[in-house]
Amino acid sequence: MKADELVAVSTSLGGDFKSIEPHLVRLEKHLVLRTYLVGHQLSEVDTKIWLAIKTNRAAVSFVKKGTYTNLARWFTYIEQVHPEIQAEVKAADEQRRAKVAAASKAGASYSLALQDVEKGVVTRFLPEPSGYLHIGHAKAALLSDYFAHQAYDGKLRLRLDDTNPSKEKEEFQDAIVEDLALMGVKPDFVSYTSDYFDHLYDTCLKLINEGHAYADDTDVETMRDERMKGIASKRRGRTVEENLDIFQQMKDATEEGLKNCIRVKISVDNPNKAMRDPVIYRCNNVDPHHRTGRKWNIYPTYDLACPVVDSLEGVTHALRSTEYTDRNPQFEWFLDTLKLRKVHMWDFARMNFIRTFLSKRKLAKLVDTGRVWGWDDPRMPTIRGIRRRGMTIPALRDFILKQGPSRNVVVMDWTSFWAANKKEIDPVVPRHTAVSVKDAVKVVVMGDEAPAEPFTSDKPKHPKNPDVGMKKMAFSKELILDQADVKLFANDEEITLMQWGNAHVRAIPAADPIDQITVELNLKGDVRSTSKKVTWLSTQGQQLVKAELWEFDYLLTKDKLEEEDDLEKFLNPTTAVMEEAWCDEGVKELKKDDIIQLERRGYYRVDAGVDEGDKKGTIILFAIPTGKANK
Structure with missing residues (x-):
């Protein structure tokens, strides 16, 4: 037998007695006058065939019966004279066990004792091409x-x-x-x-x-x-x-x-x-x-x-x-x-989530009737849908593998799913700021520490991870704050303007809504002493960027949809809400699929950057659930 024929034999020793016996006969004849299969020392071919026999119970049993004396002699000789080959078997087995143990430690048991x-x-994997993967x-x-x-x-x-x-x-x-x-x-x-x-x-x-x-x-x-x-x-x-x-x-x-x-x-x-x-x-x-x-x-x-x-x-x-x-x-x-x-x-057990259905027939109906934007709609439980909503692939893989191959059927809340994603993104995504367009309140900054002219300063994109980089932050006498924050202020109260310093609130009108307030900077103030720490944007020294902030809810109003339930009766009438906001100039750099955190608002995935999509000049941001709210 030639070397290439022997290599072919090594790949054929994975079946049962009936299928491997002809190959063992060929090896028996080949070894009549040989110590090694190829040459006069342990070769790659010897190693491959020995391992193929060793890892096949049927083959090793056949050899150890002694029916084929030359093959048995060769097999025993290799085992005794070359302990390094045993180490290779042991290492491969330990590696496999380590992987199984790691998965088990992560929350799932993979000890299935699969046969043969x-x-x-x-x-x-056997999907029907009648819809997108969910x-x-x-x-x-x-x-x-x-x-x-x-x-x-x-x-x-x-x-x-x-x-x-x-x-x-x-x-x-x-x-x-x-x-x-x-x-x-x-x-x-x-x-x-x-x-x-x-x-x-x-x-x-x-x-x-x-x-x-x-x-x-x-x-x-x-x-x-x-x-x-x-x-x-x-x-x-x-x-x-x-x-x-x-x-x-x-x-x-x-x-x-x-x-x-x-x-x-x-x-x-x-x-x-x-x-x-x-x-x-x-x-x-x-x-x-x-x-x-x-x-x-x-x-x-x-x-x-x-x-x-x-x-x-x-x-x-x-x-x-x-x-x-x-x-x-x-x-x-x-x-x-x-x-x-x-x-x-x-x-x-298949994966079941509350207020979610995985029937491709029902999902197709939502697409065909225009209830959602398509198979990749962020409200859909498709792979593309959850990706568009901000789920990362590492978090998706980790979460699913932690469920393991158990047969126990459970209906899960989405909380743990999105919490796993938050652990993945929180340490690495940059921070930015947004203020509502509709509810923006003009803030006039006064005092000796107020800047005479607008200026910018380099600030970290992530307070705990310098590797994320730096961003330009604008400072001036004219700011905007969110109405919801301003309504909670008391006259003369000391607050913290995040990433700038403290300020005293002056002259809050009794009007509702409030259209303008004044603050007096107190940059020597202790930021730890204030109870209200608020985000803000300078309207000078930078070009604010218009943003659409999208929030999504469940498609269903019922936790578990039964087969006999009429889908139309349990569809949530309002599943998408959009708010217009102003963002800092730094978001101009963002591209589709980037993920950021808007300070005090949450995490967002960029669905379209400023220069992308249909709405040029506007960044489209989809809110990413964090596991705190059941969405």
Whole structure:
């Protein structure tokens, strides 16, 4: 055997007894007169193959039985003479355990005891391109990525489950790929269920020919009622010939064919309703498929495509949310009946948040009816929505991975979600100042310490992090303050003008609203002695920037929307409020997606900079929840 052939063998030692035995036979013959596989000392090929055998229980058991004497001699020799190879095995194992332990310490247990991991781990993420990824998809993607690339040295497959042309678009398909990249999820392979339409068609023919499937023209309501009551369809007894003929008519989209679907013959009255003759093929001759066009008038359902393609693609561990738990026996039935390679499954609890729904059908309705600005609306629970509202990717990943793969279903408040984000942004985002346009109060500064002329001074953008940089701050005799602050002042009270110093309040009018006050600077005053510390802006010495400050609320008025609830009855009538404000000149430098803190107001993400978007000259800022308020 040549070196490249030996390397190929090392990659093939990840299966069961049956699949690895031919490779062991080849190695046995190769080692008849050799101490090492290549050359006269430990080579990279020896190391790779020894590790491949050592980390596969099936392979190491086979070798240690002594059936192949030369292979056993070589394996034992390497183990005894080269302790460094053992250290490599130990280091890899310790590294994997450390990652699992770190995740557990962070708040989640990842000790799932996944089966047969020594044979290799291939996970998959299987979204349908019928909408944009939401927070629930993020959990599925990040967990599958974690087990493939961190817990084990495995592979992650992304498969777009495009079997329903009436809902799916290329737009959604591309957005899914982009959003995964944004989250740092890098699949090793990308495929589409539509890649397997020919194979799935042949699979359906096989099921019909073997008497496991039948054509059914029962109307939807009657079929649903019969399945609920455990009543057999009148079409269940059709002959193989009849079923094949109708399946062909479905493919040809004839009048008779379009009345039918194909169901598998599993059970009529199984207590698990997922086992009651599920539909595996449906007609659709109206909508062209975004990848295959008009080639097909029939499409496989998820129930058939998922187990078949998982097995074909080499998926070893399919992680999916607990809403699919009832379908696990059905998944196994297809693999057993079709004699396909087994796939291990693990169910985890989906992420549920109060006053939020994750149904793509309902989310699409909000988009289509104009209730929101689009799939990336900051009120939407999509990845793009929460990103647009100000969630950072590191905080998103950290929060989801801390939830772990537990099966315990809980409904979470958004508080902890946004609190995790605040921890990420607070130490690094620059501080700026804003004063309401509508409620701005003119302030005249007097006294010996009042500046004769406007001036600017360098101030830190972040009081505790000098690495954030410096900004120019303007000072003058003319300021503006917020009405809400001024209304709380008493005449002659000492206040603190933040980042300047103390001042005594003079001449507050009794009017409501207050339009102007006077203050007398007292820069020697002790800022620790004042109870009111207020933000302000100089109207001289800088060019103030107009800003739109947006606040968002929940889309729903009800904590948990039930399946039977009428969405329209529970939609929050007011979910977005905008306030116009003046900001300091420094915000001119900000660009889309920058995050800042407006002193005493909160954190904001820049949706459009001064020179960006439709409103030139105005900066658009979206308020970022901090976890203190349930928004």
